[in-house]
Structure formats: C-alpha cells, structure tokens
Amino acid sequence: MFKTPSSTPPSGPTPQRGAAYDPANPPKGSLEGLVTGFAKALVGGSRRRPGLVLLMGLLLMALSGWAIATRLGISTDTNAMLSPDLPFERNHARFLEAFPELGGDLIVVVDGQTPALVARASDRLVTGLRAQKALFENAIDIAGLPFFRREGLLYLPEKELERLSVTLTRAQPFIAGLWADPSLRGLANVMELALGHGGEALAQAGEGNGAFTLAPVLDAMAEVTAATARGESARMAWSSVLGASQATGRPTRRFILVKPILDHASLAPAAKAISAIREIIEAGNLTPAHGVTVRITGSAALAQEELTSVRTGMDLAGIVTLTLVSVLLAIGLGSGRLIVGTFCTLVAGLLVTAGFATLAVGTLNLISVAFAVLFIGLSVDFGIHFGLRYREGRDNGLENDQALDQAAQGVGAPLFLAALCAAISFLAFLPTDYLGLAQLGLISGVGMFIAFLANLTLLPALLTVLPAKARTTFRHRDRAGSSLAQFPRRHPRGVLLVAALLALAALVPASATRFDFDPLNLRDPHGEAMATLLDVMGDPGIDPYSIDVLAPNLKEAARLTTALEALPEVKGVASLPALVPEDQDDKLLLIEDLAFVLGPSLSLKPLPPPSSAELSAARDRLARTLALAAGSSDKPAPPGTLADAAGRFAAALASMPADTALLDALDARLMDGLTDQLALFRDGLNATGVTEDDIPPALRSRYLSESGAARLEVFPRADLRNQAALEAFVAAVRKVAPEATGAPVLILEAGKTVMGAFLQAGVIGLALVIALLYLVLRSVRVVVLVLAPVALTGLFTLAGSALIGQAFNFANVIVLPLLVGLGVSGGIHVVGRERQEHDAVEALDSSTPRAVVFSALTTIGSFGSIALSSHPGTASMGVLLTLSIFLGLLCTLGILPALLAYWPTRYAFLKADSKAERS
Numbered sequence: 001m002f003k004t005p006s007s008t009p010p011s012g013p014t015p016q017r018g019a020a021y022d023p024a025n026p027p028k029g030s031l032e033g034l035v036t037g038f039a040k041a042l043v044g045g046s047r048r049r050p051g052l053v054l055l056m057g058l059l060l061m062a063l064s065g066w067a068i069a070t071r072l073g074i075s076t077d078t079n080a081m082l083s084p085d086l087p088f089e090r091n092h093a094r095f096l097e098a099f100p101e102l103g104g105d106l107i108v109v110v111d112g113q114t115p116a117l118v119a120r121a122s123d124r125l126v127t128g129l130r131a132q133k134a135l136f137e138n139a140i141d142i143a144g145l146p147f148f149r150r151e152g153l154l155y156l157p158e159k160e161l162e163r164l165s166v167t168l169t170r171a172q173p174f175i176a177g178l179w180a181d182p183s184l185r186g187l188a189n190v191m192e193l194a195l196g197h198g199g200e201a202l203a204q205a206g207e208g209n210g211a212f213t214l215a216p217v218l219d220a221m222a223e224v225t226a227a228t229a230r231g232e233s234a235r236m237a238w239s240s241v242l243g244a245s246q247a248t249g250r251p252t253r254r255f256i257l258v259k260p261i262l263d264h265a266s267l268a269p270a271a272k273a274i275s276a277i278r279e280i281i282e283a284g285n286l287t288p289a290h291g292v293t294v295r296i297t298g299s300a301a302l303a304q305e306e307l308t309s310v311r312t313g314m315d316l317a318g319i320v321t322l323t324l325v326s327v328l329l330a331i332g333l334g335s336g337r338l339i340v341g342t343f344c345t346l347v348a349g350l351l352v353t354a355g356f357a358t359l360a361v362g363t364l365n366l367i368s369v370a371f372a373v374l375f376i377g378l379s380v381d382f383g384i385h386f387g388l389r390y391r392e393g394r395d396n397g398l399e400n401d402q403a404l405d406q407a408a409q410g411v412g413a414p415l416f417l418a419a420l421c422a423a424i425s426f427l428a429f430l431p432t433d434y435l436g437l438a439q440l441g442l443i444s445g446v447g448m449f450i451a452f453l454a455n456l457t458l459l460p461a462l463l464t465v466l467p468a469k470a471r472t473t474f475r476h477r478d479r480a481g482s483s484l485a486q487f488p489r490r491h492p493r494g495v496l497l498v499a500a501l502l503a504l505a506a507l508v509p510a511s512a513t514r515f516d517f518d519p520l521n522l523r524d525p526h527g528e529a530m531a532t533l534l535d536v537m538g539d540p541g542i543d544p545y546s547i548d549v550l551a552p553n554l555k556e557a558a559r560l561t562t563a564l565e566a567l568p569e570v571k572g573v574a575s576l577p578a579l580v581p582e583d584q585d586d587k588l589l590l591i592e593d594l595a596f597v598l599g600p601s602l603s604l605k606p607l608p609p610p611s612s613a614e615l616s617a618a619r620d621r622l623a624r625t626l627a628l629a630a631g632s633s634d635k636p637a638p639p640g641t642l643a644d645a646a647g648r649f650a651a652a653l654a655s656m657p658a659d660t661a662l663l664d665a666l667d668a669r670l671m672d673g674l675t676d677q678l679a680l681f682r683d684g685l686n687a688t689g690v691t692e693d694d695i696p697p698a699l700r701s702r703y704l705s706e707s708g709a710a711r712l713e714v715f716p717r718a719d720l721r722n723q724a725a726l727e728a729f730v731a732a733v734r735k736v737a738p739e740a741t742g743a744p745v746l747i748l749e750a751g752k753t754v755m756g757a758f759l760q761a762g763v764i765g766l767a768l769v770i771a772l773l774y775l776v777l778r779s780v781r782v783v784v785l786v787l788a789p790v791a792l793t794g795l796f797t798l799a800g801s802a803l804i805g806q807a808f809n810f811a812n813v814i815v816l817p818l819l820v821g822l823g824v825s826g827g828i829h830v831v832g833r834e835r836q837e838h839d840a841v842e843a844l845d846s847s848t849p850r851a852v853v854f855s856a857l858t859t860i861g862s863f864g865s866i867a868l869s870s871h872p873g874t875a876s877m878g879v880l881l882t883l884s885i886f887l888g889l890l891c892t893l894g895i896l897p898a899l900l901a902y903w904p905t906r907y908a909f910l911k912a913d914s915k916a917e918r919s
Helices: 031-048 050-071 087-098 115-130 146-155 158-170 172-180 184-196 199-204 214-229 271-283 299-333 336-360 368-395 400-427 435-465 479-490 492-511 528-536 554-565 584-598 612-630 642-654 660-671 674-684 723-736 743-777 780-803 812-837 840-844 848-868 872-902 906-918
Strands: 106-112 136-141 253-260 292-297 547-551 570-574 710-716
Touching: 031 050, 031 400, 031 435, 031 743, 050 336, 050 435, 087 547, 087 743, 106 115, 106 271, 106 299, 106 528, 115 136, 115 253, 115 271, 115 292, 115 674, 146 584, 146 674, 158 172, 158 584, 172 184, 172 584, 172 674, 184 612, 184 660, 214 642, 214 660, 253 271, 271 292, 271 299, 292 299, 292 528, 299 336, 299 368, 299 528, 299 848, 336 368, 336 435, 368 400, 368 435, 368 812, 368 848, 400 435, 400 743, 400 812, 435 743, 479 492, 479 872, 492 780, 492 872, 547 554, 547 723, 547 743, 554 570, 554 710, 554 723, 570 723, 584 674, 612 642, 612 660, 710 723, 723 743, 743 780, 743 812, 780 812, 780 872, 812 848, 812 872, 848 872
Parallel strands: none
Antiparallel strands: 106 253, 106 292, 136 253, 547 710, 570 710
C-alpha cells in the first residue's frame, strides 16, 4: 500500500558510470561510512538502553544547572571585547592609566527656567552625590566651582566684558535699590525713583549699544506676573535681564560630571548609581513642575540603557520564539510525542552547552550570551531532520526500532556534516582579535556537537519510551516542500536563467552595501541617555566625538596644540593652557573700573523681608507708578517702549486676586535668583588673574596627570556622524599625533578590527567547510551543488540589505560568516537525499524538503523574533538573519533542485543502471 524508499543499494555490481561506492550505503572504510556507522551506533545504543541514556542526560543537566547557578557570570565591560594587544587599544589603555577618572562616567544634565534654579538644583545634586561614597568616586559641577565665581568674568571675551560693564554701570541705581531690598517693596521704591525722575531717559538711553533699559525688565516682570495670576509657574531670568553671560555654557544648563563605581559582574553595572541619582532628584523635587529638568547621560548611562533595551528585546523575542517554534513544530512534526521529545532534547542540549560555557570561559560577555538564541535555532533544525525522517519510516510501516535505525542511516552523515560545518564557522572566530566574538564562537562551536549528540542519543531514547504512532492515512508524497522543489526540477533551464539574471541584477545593489562604524547608531534614540546626548552635543565642551591626545609634558602639549589648531578639520583644542584666559590685563582694568562703580552698592546689608501688609501696599504703589508711566492716552503705546511695558505690567498686577499667598508667590518669583546673580557679580569683581597653577584641581586633573602628562581634547569642525568626515578627522589628527585615542579613533579602529575578524573568520570557515565537504562527499560536483545556494544567498542578502536601507554594523555583521556554516545545511540534506535515493524525483518527494522548510521557518522564528527589539542593533540583526534565512530557503528549494535536474550528481545514475541490469 505504501511506497517504501530503499535504504539499501540495488543488487548487482556497481555501475561503471556511478561512483566508487553507493552513498545510500557507504563502505565502512570511507569517511562517510564511518560517520554513518557512528550515527547508527549512537541511535542503536540509545534505543536499546533508553533508561540509561535518559538517566545520564538528567545527570548532565543537573550538573550543568548547578554549575550555571554557582559559577557562571556575565561581564558587561565592553572594554574587554577586543584584544588588549591591538595598538589602538594599548594607546587607549595608556591614556586611561594617565587619566583614570575619564572612563565610565555619568553626565547629569540640569536644565531650569532660570540660572538660579539650575544653580540650586546642581548644588543639591552634588551634595547628595558626594555623600554616597559607596556609589560615587566624585561629582563635579564645573560651572559651580568657587574658582569660576571669582574669576568667571575673565573668561568672557573682552568685547562681551565691555558690554556687560556698560550695562551694569547704567543699571547701578536699579541694582543698588534691589540689592538693599530684594522684594516688591524694594521694586516699588526703585520704580518710583526711576519713573518719577527721568525714567523715560533711563529707559531709552544707550539703546543700540546693549546698555541697560527698563522696558525689557518691565516686559519680563509683566509676563511673570500674568503667569502667576493664572496659577502658572514662571520666574524672572535675572541673568538675561542684567545682560550676564556664563563663560562655561548656557546660563540655564549645567553639567555635573559624575564618576560612578560600576559593578561589571552585574547585568546592570551602573544601575545602583543611576537609581541613587534618581532618588536625589525625587527627594529634592527637581522636576519640571518645580522649574527644573534633570537628565542622565554619559558612557555608563548609555551602556546601561543599551543593556536594558537589549534585555527587554530579548525577553520579548524569547516569548515570540517559544510561541512560533511551538506552532511550527506542531505543524511540521505532526506528533505530540515527537514534539515533546524534540523540546526535551533542545532544553537538555541548551543546559549542557551552558554548562560547558561555565567550565570553558566562566564569564560570558555581551556577545557570547547570544549563544542560547543560536543554539535554539540550530538544535531544533537537527531535531526536525531526524524527527521527520523517523516519522517518514513510521508512516511507511516500519516498526519503531526500524524507523529509528533508518533515520540514523539516512540523516546521520548529513546531520554530522551540517553540525561540523556550523561548528567550523563558529570556531573560525577563535584566532581573531575580536575576543567577544571568539568566546561566542567557542561556545557555539562546541554547542553544535552537543546538539548533534543530543539529537542522536536523547531524542531516540525518548522516542523509544514514547514512540510516535504511524499515520494510517499518510500519503508518501509530502506536499509541504515537494511542490516548491518539484517546479524548478521540472523547469530547470527557466529557473536557472531567472536565477542568473537575478544574480547579475543583485550585483549593483550589493556593491552599495555599507558598514556603519558608529556604535551610537546601535542605540535607541528615544532612550533618555541617548536623547539627552543628542540634545547636548552642540553645547561647548560636550562632544562625544572629540579625540584625546596624550603629550608627555606641557611643552610638547603646546607644540601639538599649535599644529592641531592649524588643521582645517579641527574646531578647537582644550588643554590646561587653554584654561588660562587671554587678555587678562585689559580685562582686569575693566573689572577694576566696574568694581569702583558697583562695589559699594553690593556691600550694603539687605533689609529684612517685608510683611504681608507691606507687600500689599508695595503692590498698590507699584501699580500706580506704572499706570502713570503708561500714560492716560486712549491710543496704545508702541510695542517695546517704556509706556507699553509699564502698561502691561500694571494690567498684570491689576488682574491678580487679592490673595496673600498669591502675592507672596509673586514676590518670590519676581525676585527669585536676583540676590544670587548680584552676589555672583560681586564675587566676580574680586578677580585677581589666573595662571595654570590657579586652575582648580577638579578641572586641572582632567588635563594634567600626576606624572606630568598633558591631555589635549581635540574637537572636530564637521559632524562626525558622517563616516567620511570621521575618517578625515582621525587621519588629520593622527598625522600630528599618531598615538591619538578617543571615541573617533576607537570607532574607526574597532570597526576595522571587527570587519577584519569577520573577513578572517569567513575565509577560514569557507576554506575548511569546502575541504570538509570534499573529504566527506568525495565529489567536486557535489561540493559545488551544496555551496551554490550559499553563494547566491550571500549575494542576495547583500543586495537585500542595501535595498531595504539596512547597513551592516557591529551587531548584525555576524550574519555573513554564519551563512557559510549554516547555509550549507539545507543543501547537504537535499543533495544527500538525492544521492541516497539515486533520483531527484524521489528525493524531492520525500520528507527532506519538508524538513528543510520547517527547519528554516523555526530558525526564522528563533532569530527573526529579535527584530521586534527596541534596540536598533539587535533589531537589525533579527532583520538580516530573517532575510538571509528566507533567501537561503528559496535558493535551496528553488534553485538547487533545478541544478540537480540540469546537472545531477553521478550517484543519480545508479538507479537507472541498476534497473537496466535487473531487467
């Protein structure tokens, strides 16, 4: 009733046109025969002693589980990914040895409505951070250093200092009145004096040269008053009103440089430090509702955010993978017992592989942790091929033992060959300088042998205890893969012509494939750390693409600075000498003149705060004074004039309800930060001049090491997110300083190293796979047939990545070398079945195409699910893996059958010759 494929060679002598031996039953002396015999022995022993095999499997799982729980660690230190012996890594190590405080930092970015709010928030954060010695080595608010309070005016450009001097001199009466009484009461007194005695002249004098005028001040006060009346939060920005500039950046933004103590043994090295910062933020009400926004970025925060993104994506991928693989196995295997056996084998193999990883490396890195995903996808493939060949035997009427033996006979050698090819592709990473990937290669390479052994021992033992039932309604012809494969077999010329045309067409987009060297593009741009970094990159002194140059001393640093600043690619160079202000003598004279005018006013002792009654009376007086200044004309005053501003301020005061609490809030908001800003001016009037020795240690240590080595921080002129600009910047700086380091150098050199590692591994893997295939298959033609789909898959993958706009990067480039080892699997099974059956028709009507289809689909389910990750690097890896596996399936079952029909293996002649002899 059922057609049973022959598993033995046809009777009679070996035909002369055929091979020296029949692949359906290879001689024991041949390598293929040895592998097949080994596979049969494993399966036969497992089915004869299933209890012992299952007991040994449970024991290995238990030991592996104990080792994993007690010995296996994970290191998140990305600095250990590449060989420390690489020249650029040695340069970077020397730099960090000289300046250890510059690595693994956090940057706390404080933004606020006013400079006063920002200053208070920064002080609170720094105080809180320095109190937690167990989590932070240091926390520095450079803009808030006492040094800059005293010498800050010297860092302004001379013309800016002249403008400020003129403004403050004109504002002296205004400043004196509010310093003595910083309240609505003092403001009413000042306005009565100013607007009652030449206020218009005070408002208009000096226009066009930046001198102080009252109109903008009253405009700002009107806006704050109107917002307060509406119940909104608004405050006076006195630094802007008084024309103040901040030498260290924006007045309403500060950067706190934090050195956390990282725990690299944890999956979240900076988690405790970041949590502590957030607790300080919450406890201090440093929130937008209180006029302050605090964000965290820096290398440690970026790494932490990336780990969280990857882990979250992997968790989702795990759920999706489990669901998809379960559904596909249910459809593909068609037997509950077979599904259970395959899953149990998968779990056992994964545990044992993880146990091996514990013994071999002890500590996983951020790349080698991916061995689990790779193992799941590949081990399931082995189980599907063995299970479907076993299922085929059961459905063809064989007893359970016979079906297991036939499966071992049929897929033992192809499975071993596929496992060995995959292992070679992984192990080819061992000699490279990419240590992170070498570790993954070792674990995954050995894992392939574990998967092979598990599927030929544990799975047969499980199927002996829980045998799959034969399907009585089964039809031998398997539509799942044969329909796809039979069409190209029937129309080989047309299919091969189309394939050739597609290959030629793919050459154009494939040549446009690019590699994205920038690791920032692998991060989620919507995460706080990355979004904050992108936001602050334009601020002075904040550029993640600056290059660091280490000079042996300050004299050499001066020479290098001159040479670097002459480069057109360089925007500027920060160094210890650059921290000394220029033109100090002229600036000190300006400050001395300003101190003569402003100093006495800022030496008075302020009056006590007014009472509620005094505030109410002051508001009424101020409103009357402003109304008089606005005039009584029905015609609106021109915008920007004193009359217009006074009228708006008066109207805002009139709109306020008679509420004591609201009036207190208005007084606080109008005067908020005034005293702080005036005190900053007062301290700045005491400037004495700056030398290199005067630079505070917190800042000095960032540019001069204890040994006397000097750091030069070189900033680019162009946007280095453009790779061509990055390469040009690095090349230009290295001509002056060959041992330069920093992010651009590391990005460029790491990219070259990684690409070199993949190229090296690809060449080694391809050479070894070709040699292995020839040694086992003993035919150049068969080797070509197996590798042809792989070559086409690689070409189409390159073209497809370019067409969808997906660049290769540090995360997804692993797809290319894996194509060699993993891509041959389908071809090995299809060609191997054709050799065993001696007929492509029989081979394509068997369970093999179905196994290839569902192996590919389960692999897509395993790898493709990570495309759902929010982490761009991980998602891109999922996209390209899915694309390459899908294209590999089409090439294996769409083009390989046409090749077999047009250029069959010589073993295909055995069947025809045997029939002729028997007739």
